[in-house]
Amino acid sequence: MNKPGLISLAGGLPNAAYFPFASVTGEILVPDSFPLKTNSEESSLSWFWKLFSRSDKEKTATFTVGKYPKHSGDLALESALQYGMASGQPKLQEVIHEFVEKVYKPDYGNWATLVHTGNTAGWATVVQTILNPGDGVIVSEWTYPSAIGAMQPYGSIPVPVGMDSEGMSSISLRKTLAEWDESARGMSRPHVMYTVPIGQNPTGTTMGIQRKKEIYDICVEYDIIIVEDDPYYFLQEGKYVPKSERVSETELDDEAFIASLAPSYLKVDYQGRVIRLDTFSKTVCPGARLGWFTCNPMFAERLERATETSAQAPCGFTQVYVTSLLLNWRYAGYIRWLKALGLQYKQRRDYFLDCFAEEFHLQPSTSMQDTAGATMYYASLKPKRTFIPLSEKDTAFSKPLFSLVAPSSGMFVWLTLYFEDHPSFSTMGYKALEVKLWTEIAEAGVLFAPGAIFSPIPVEDDTPGNGHFRVSFSNSNPEELKKAVTVFGAVLRKFVRE
């Protein structure tokens, strides 16, 4: 990093000879480790058997990175394990830049990327950099709790706007901003938005290009910076098709695959008002603690300065491992990996919703079929141990107990619980009933995430509303997913009759 011939005694750098690592080696999976299509003839559990037969069949490649580079520009521990610039290893910067250009296709020329240590830390850095204490931040009415938690130490105040099955509502956003009453609110109109547009956490919604354009235009009008936290971008699973109607997947070439994904806000950002947060947590592994910002160069410079007085730079080992992985796979290999990964999550999503369809009677909502392909289902109890189709008059069972949005991306199914008919509703209210039901499910051996934690503003005992659960299908095995839904059904049957 020094000029040739310049002797720097300015820094406080240990000599690399004192780094006790002579070399590091990684054994990595090959990009085509998971299949690109499903066969409807095969068991719907093929994704699962593939996972658990891995130990015999796993195909791997290896790389080794030594302390000193063999060729100029090579990754080497000498520099990767040294104090480094907050912008990260040059090779990693190149790989990320190529990826953003080819996949997200930003709408202006001089965008910049900057590595960070994961989207939550990235968001905290944004908050520290562009917000003043007491500033409001536009968020969705249901939001990732750590994003709210990261704002609190900086005195930023969440301003929730309404959602529909495509995520944040442009109508609700415009209304919130147009009707902003500074004195009633006790703060100025917000100039920053935090949003998870794909696989929205917790509701599982996917926002299409049309909605993004509407929201972007409103943000231009009201001068709002959009912070797009998009960890689930490559977990776009498409519309849920009930098991009986499902057909084999068709394989897409790389360009068709990228075109099939709901685009990033970067694609419509002609003014440089989007700060996009990408992470390797869902596509490589969460322990990498590595991701990046894509934004205009002025924002990138400020974020880099803020990084220098906190994380300083992402861990050198993770830079070595993720960079070596991506250099080994190359762009095409990583796209191959991402395609197959998306399919894995699609199969998980399908299997999990199939479990719900077996346990409950699911009735698609006719009004909430959104453009991005999510469908809302009303769920009612099936008559126990019979499979006779429900008569419309059989009100004891046809009344929906909850609804679920069949997600078209991400890891989560969002349940909205209808407690109005519960015997204790008038005395307990929905919040206490949510806690009660959550506890009963947990006592029966299944942990759901309680809905109240995803509210960006405190939920009071007498706040009107419905109960919610966020339920993840990302990690458990099929028996666990099946059992969880069965347990939920059994607890719910008991719960509604209490």
Add this chain to the structure above:
Amino acid sequence: MNKPGLISLAGGLPNAAYFPFASVTGEILVPDSFPLKTNSEESSLSWFWKLFSRSDKEKTATFTVGKYPKHSGDLALESALQYGMASGQPKLQEVIHEFVEKVYKPDYGNWATLVHTGNTAGWATVVQTILNPGDGVIVSEWTYPSAIGAMQPYGSIPVPVGMDSEGMSSISLRKTLAEWDESARGMSRPHVMYTVPIGQNPTGTTMGIQRKKEIYDICVEYDIIIVEDDPYYFLQEGKYVPKSERVSETELDDEAFIASLAPSYLKVDYQGRVIRLDTFSKTVCPGARLGWFTCNPMFAERLERATETSAQAPCGFTQVYVTSLLLNWRYAGYIRWLKALGLQYKQRRDYFLDCFAEEFHLQPSTSMQDTAGATMYYASLKPKRTFIPLSEKDTAFSKPLFSLVAPSSGMFVWLTLYFEDHPSFSTMGYKALEVKLWTEIAEAGVLFAPGAIFSPIPVEDDTPGNGHFRVSFSNSNPEELKKAVTVFGAVLRKFVRE
């Protein structure tokens, strides 16, 4: 982490089968890679030749960590690369706890440790957790700039106190607190102190136990939390002995070695008011981005919560590598490594100061021989190209141009520049002269760190004072160190006559 039999669908965890790393391998140096004693017969460059002959003689060991554990409790990528608790891998926690207990010997029982991503990030987390905007923080009059930078976004205000050759002055501290005038200062008396007591950055001072006790007692009296940032703890080099008087090192056993080190504030902390920051940056490598807090369990719990909404946890790769290294070496091996590392820095320090003694006439200050072994030298020019002892009457050369504190720990030599006799002193002042001299040295090919950046409060053009440079001997090779001092001498000769 789940109860046996409990099915958790609450989190958003990817399945470990999707982590593309099958195994990682590290080739590590053995603990006795560097010698434990020097021989005065040997060249003073033996540390250097040892480094650069490494490629042939390096003795290494290897470890491999696979995706799934062979035995319960083993390190495994399945958990290390997953979302993890902010407290880190259990094996790493154990290693750190044992180390703190044996080396720092805290003065109370229920102290806790918590991993962080490096001392600067750790300090930023402390600021976020225990300070409110507008709160003052006691710092030394010369302070690590990133520590000040980390405070700024939180609105914390540095309150500098005076230093002597042992670091922060207890007299100046008491005076600052006793005379605190809330209305004149515009803020309450501070309740937090930030201090680098060993190898102080930038001044290179070392604080002994007596001074620490004095400062601790004042902090008890005024209810101040001490944040001890101690990255250079194992770089305790002892008193500088001029080359002609130097004798061979004696080898210390482990207990004698630990007893020979200036103790941590933890050793005198009977009230739990110390938050100690340790890092692997100087003892393993900076790219590890790994360190830990040692503090009372109440503070640890708050720091853990703050970590959850920012870094979340240190990188999984670094946890695997540092933990495996320390498990491989065991406690005794790590102590062996640290002993030898300290000796390497001692030899570097000695060589660098020898270069100064060759280039300049160094006169030890009789008044500043402190208890921790640092000595201040006044440096004047030697008559060019002659080695005739200076006559006391030869005022042209005997007048000191700068002083240096021969550090007894750390990486830095701190120069205080006396500009009063410079022809432009009355018109330019010391700050502009510092910049001018720094620029001339840089243009001659040597980078020093300019002193003004280490002032925690802004230095104005007309602030009275002396110029300063911080000069590091930690990373360069002997030719570079020698050349840097020679260049400095040549530039200085020209500078004083301009």
